[in-house]
Amino acid sequence: MLAGKEVVVGVCGGIAAYKAAELVRLFRRSRAEVHVVMTRSATEFITPLTFQTLTGNPVHTELFNLIQEREIGHISLADRADLFVIAPATANVIGKVAGGIADDLLTTTLMATRAPVLFAPAMNVNMYENPLYRRNQQLLAQHGYHFIAPVVGELACGWEGAGKLPDPADIFEEALKLLTPQDLAGETVLVTAGPTREEIDPVRYITNRSSGKMGYAIARAARLRGARVTLVSGPTCLPVPRGVELVRVGSAVEMREAVLPRADGAGIIFKAAAVADYRPTVRASQKLKKGKDDLSRIELERNPDILAELGRLPGGRVLVGFAAETDELEANATAKLSAKNLDLIVANDVTREDVGFDVDTNEVRLFFADGRRLDLAKMSKFELAGELLDQALALKKQKTGTAQ
Template sequence: MFSGKQVVIGVCGGIAAYKAAELVRLFVKAGAEVQVVMTRNAAEFVTPLTFQTLSGNPVHCELFNLLQEREIGHISLADRADLMVIAPATANLVGKVASGLADDLLSTTLMATRAPVLFAPAMNVNMYENPLYQRNQATLVELGYHFIEPVVGELACGWQGKGKLPEPEAILEAARGLLRPADLAGETVLVTAGPTREEIDPVRYISNYSSGKMGYAIAAAAARRGARVLLVSGPTCLPRPAVAEFIPVTSAVEMRDAVMNRVGEAGMVFKAAAVADYRPIRRAERKIKKGAGEAPLLELERNPDILAELGELNGSRLLIGFAAETDQLVAHAAAKLKAKNLDLIVANDVTREGAGFDVETNIVRLLYRDGRNLELPQMSKTALADRLLDEALEIKRQRSEG
């Protein structure tokens, strides 16, 4: 994947800069030609000599260095790059890029490059959660930049929370996804994501713990690989990925209608949404008051089974379903695979650490129509998304040859 690729790694001034040294080593080991750009503050944490030794190339620090540069440095780096990775990315740098500012070598290189850019933010949890920072990150995502989320843990400042730089292996895997070929060009991929909400009254609803992260990762990966992506999403707190069409829904009935209206356009369907099985028979027009008597009885009725309905339509279209289980993973997933007429089902035990709801990783078992099943190791949802697209393409290839 990285053999012969030019990777520019930008290192900002933060305590996590020491992890960038291992990241450089991993990229070099994977076959990349690595150029390191350091901000002035980054050099306060790790010496340029460290990165020069690991990359085998001079380290770039100064915007104007006429003694070393025959070319205009930031333009040369920007033109050569097949990929830029900023690790750690500080709130300051993200804010500068989002505002169109370029006042040092790293920010000017980012402004000039046409290569994919992956930011790996690392900062104090309060800085990360600050609405100003979140706005800046959302702006860059909308413009097509890529982010790998920081992880939760004990931070160098003493705080506990989300802000730690992901492990270098996770950053490498996310970067790998950005260099995937456009092997889905000409394909339309329909993805469902997130939970549904089934309203009880104007202020209460039935739902589940789905965050939508897996579905959004699949949608973003398919778009990176050239597909036209239709994303039907229940309510989430995630920034919208850059896809051809984003279709927001709330209830299972709304999701069913949206999917059935658009499925005719799709050659692949990934049903990653966690759709509520039941909804209240009656929705109160006003808030149900607690009162002093017995609790009200909530009567439920079944929601439409979207996956089963798609399975009845399934012909040349690939249909991939998901099964979140708490026990008898293989037995339950195999039964669902057969009952819903799926090509592939992605099953995970949500009680396992690193595989539950609202986390950045997953551990899944793949069950195929022909009886095969394969357990994958824990990996980021970004990496898993690309793996699932690889599997879908392989199934499609086997069909065409069969």
């Protein structure tokens, strides 16, 4: 995701400094080039060798150690960085930057850089709530610096409240957003994901193999690109994408009740959920017991067709459907595209083990309402989410007359 990007991680002195190692690992796993700047106090909590091992680059600790600068190409970190992330960020460093003080390597590079800066504060709750600290944070925010709020919990000092460093994965997500073009800013995206469960009795239900991974990937990618995202999800075990409004549902009827009222405010809708076509006509109030005879029949009735209802709604939104097929993929997908009045349908062959259900990759064919067709090679579902958002955004621009 971050290949070719230069990220500078600033580490300040605090007990949470050890968590910065995990943050660095996340950046490296995404193929970013990472440089670490440590304050002198930070080296009391974690060694520079740890970060040098993780990054493969020298760790910068001294303002006047020019040898380290020569080793990275005579280019200052302030100029080459695409992003600065300060984690943990102490009240001291935040206060110095707010006051225009640059008396060590970290504050000097922060004052000199034009790259986005993300602070992840970590401190005692009373320090965090101190009016002087709040003033400093507000001042920096007004000047374009970014902050991720600390977590409320038990602090190392024994107090409880706001002040814990956020999970490194959450810091990474905020950093990734700052490095992502905000081409969906101002757009509202509605995504459905996962299966539905149609109850037979209090302990049994009818469902399908959908994992929800595709829908969750779309929701995450849309949020990173600046959209306001609502994710209506059937039962899954997936972590909720940061910054996304999650609406949990169980049955198809519950999903319909959650989706339709939210459709009016959405400019783009991805209907990635695998909604059960049928539900038991009668739900038993007690668990059905085994008897001498086999239970040979459960009467079923049709569930509401949410996608078809969305396709009949007026408005200039873009509606994207999905077709998981086992045979005659093109015929079935194009028939659904027409019948549901979709702008785009995403079709895949779920008989393949390496794409589709329960895996992190997919390979799809896109069919458009104007007759176009596009085959996409096998890729991760997150990468595919980006491709689908590109197509949906282009369709939205065509509908609104803003296409370039």
